[in-house]
Amino acid sequence: MLKSYEATIEDGQLxxxxxxxxxxxxxxxxxxxxxxxxxxxxxxxxxxxxxxGKTLGDLVSSILEEQDWECLK
Incomplete structure (x- = not known):
């Protein structure tokens, strides 16, 4: 069975x-x-x-008012 091992070589030494x-x-x-x-x-x-840059909203609150949501449907 083959097994793999990871190593680096530094100054000829593993x-x-x-x-x-x-x-x-x-x-x-x-x-x-x-x-x-x-x-x-x-x-x-x-x-x-x-x-x-200017932050207009975040993931918790919307940048739009709730009454404007209807136009997005």
Whole structure:
């Protein structure tokens, strides 16, 4: 049965990221994964609009009055 263990290599030494396997002897296949930078970057607004937003409502209360709800149906 194949088992996978995650580790990093630092200065030629393995550092186990999960439980360290304890076989007395084993045949292994090593696959080196390239370091991948995260694809998701934090978005920041352009300087021209920074701080100019206005909150009109929230998840608890509506920005519309109750009598205006009828027109939304």
């Amino acid at each position: 550092k186990w990221l999960t439980d360290e396997p304890k076989p007395s002897s084993a045949r292994v296949i090593v696959t080196i994964l390239e370091e991948i930078t995260p694809l998701v970057k934090r978005r920041t607004p352009p300087a021209a609009i920074t701080g100019k």
